Amino acid sequence: MKAKARTADVVIVGGGIHGCSVALQLVRRGLKTIVLEKDHVARHASGVNAGGVRRLGRDLAEVPIAQASWELWQDMPGLVNDDCGYRSSRYLKVARNNKELQQARIRVRELHALGFKHEEVIDRETLNEFMPAVSEDCVGALHVEGDGAAQPFRTTIAFKRRAQDFGAVIEQGMPVTCLGRKGNNWLVRTPSGNFETPVIINTAGAWGGRIAEWLGDKIPLEAHAPMLAITERMCRFVDPVVGTLGDALSFKQLDNGTVLIGGGVRGVASLDNNSTKLDMAGLSRFLKTAQDVFPVMRNTNVVRMWAGIEGYTRDNLPVIGKGSESGVFHAFGFSAHGFQLAPAVGFTVSHLVMGETPNLPIKPFAVGRFHV
């Protein structure tokens, strides 16, 4: 006998940090919410990313939502009952030539014109003051005070647990195999039972493109595997989180002395078997950048290199908004910089679902921007 479909006000597909954050805000608004996660919560990009909590250097379109999210990050215990290992100090993107520094100055002027005053350009002396270990080749930096980093797995689990506290149901090991209409509702099929819901939210990360297609939205999304490396413990030599202006690098020394290095350099991801392949040449290149910026790193041992699976859109901006069919909402394709945005995305998507106007400009993230 076929089991009856379970019903909910909202079904969220994808138990990453965005799915859990959206779930938290919806259960707080009193909606019966079920999250379906194909593996376990925080298994992919949400749990294994570099943990950067960064406004600095974002695309201008993302600055308002990043700023709103930053404000939420200042009270994570209030939001999710855990500090998530969040530490903020300074975030710097160093320039290794004057051209990079000049571009940074132009960017800061643009930001100021929009009313955002958090970023500034600092000279070589100030840079050395903030980070005495930095290489002499660095001529200055784009700087923000108050950005930092958190522990990604712990943060995602904190959102999950808080959502559960308010009654969210989180089903793990439950891949969605089919999505279709049933009257005005959506019917969600999984190997362990079906769900019927008027509202479906796609927070499936790198798998978001596939889910979107089932929901009637064709959104080009590529899966890649951004790579990371971590070193053995070192004596404390740098407090700020560091990036480079020329090429992508994220660099931070954690509380236990280990140094986490990400490079925006990608390995190969496979959506079908959850596997990632490292690209040794790419790793070698971003470790070289790390060594160029901090010569003190040269003799430190790397103990582990890995990659997560992440979805990238064509313009590297996320997809956040209503789908073309009724009852469909998307929040995916964060293109390797979505971790910091999760607290604000939770509120924004919940506003959309409740039929309210979001208090943040999300037009640049509209689903329809890819339609020809």
Added chain:
Amino acid sequence: MDYDVIIIGSGPAGLAAATLIAGKGGKVLLLDEQLRPGGQIYRNVENTSMNLRKILGSDYACGEALVKKMRQQSVDYIPGAVVWQVTEGREVGYSVNGKSSLVRAPWVIIATGATERPFPIPGWTLPGVMMAGAAQTLLKSSGLAADGAVFAGCGPLLYLVASQYLRAGVKIAALLDTGAKPNYLAALPYFSGALKRWDMLAKGMKWISDIRRSETRVIKRVSELRIEGKEEATGVSYRTYSGAAGRIETKNIFLHHGVVPNVNLAMAANVEHLWSDEQICWYPRVDSWGCTNVDGLLIAGDGAGISGGLAAEAAGRLAVLWCLKELGKIDPTECDSLARAQISALKHETRIRPFLDNWFKPPEPFRVPDGDTIVCRCEELTVKDISDVIDIGVAGPNQLKSFSRAGMGPCQGRYCGLTVQELIAKKTGRKMSDIGYYRLRPPIKPISLGEFAEMDAGPPANES
């Protein structure tokens, strides 16, 4: 240089494999972490004094012939090569003298042998405590032996090392034997099979009787062990199943509960592994030639399942015969006929295993610790730390690793993986095989950042 086969490890499996393939005209690269060939079992065998040979025994000395044969063949042998990665595409990353290189071949044989099982008891991380195998390494490589040490645990290697110590004229303060009665009953059905290797049984009996005839205190049926000391080990206290208790003063404690396949390299290459309830360890799924689920990647020797040095030789030759046949250097008939002797040698060598596996199964209290005992040495996490994380619903080793950092240190879980897995199994009532193991990532051994940065790895494939 274009190689036909890359072999990792120059223990018995790697030596036998390299010798055979070179003899058939194959181009072979033999990479080994040690500076001398021989692996753990025949460590430093080319250079030991006559006196040390007498101490280590004839089983050790016979490794010399194996090394000699390899030396006579045209094998590109690189000692001091730390292999830190093997990919599914059979790209091998290795480091020699602080310089890393990548090399690829159509066939790669992993022959990296075994590693000692973690022995998590209170105080096991104190200076002065080491594994019995490590104590034997010191004896083989530098003739060093500690006077007045305590040996604790069970298993053939423990008795062998103790008897070698005695032959070296070194006093042993005590041997604390953790062998338990249920093991003997479980092993009984396999005794008749083991009798076919009465020669091996006799060898073991001889080690044990050497220990008994010496002045060494032997305490049997030990049910509890605790190493004492603050800055370093100062003694070991014990309790037996019959309730007797005591304390022995010593600065050196050698622990041993058998060896398990060294799975890190193979697991990181996505080789499928299976769980053995009998040997309480993971082992790679290989066919009778040593082939794994990864194309062109074979595993030979103890790394594919613990069977000892002579079995490893046969397995190494079988792996190479498969490669030679596939490379077209021998025809299938020759391959099959050459394989026959190796298959029967392998069968002969493994007959005693079920008996030994059951007889020397490490009892649970020494595998699943409690309280403040350290589980992950690298991150200094105790059983309580791990249990707290399991309690908040973190249901697998990888989630636990992300949450607590257990297994994230330089040893990549070698010291804590099996313990963490068993703690989860015990606390959640699930089967060991369902819990799984850490996802392992390169580098398998720590390599300096500068070395990676300066490595010639070709152009990046893909960047943002």
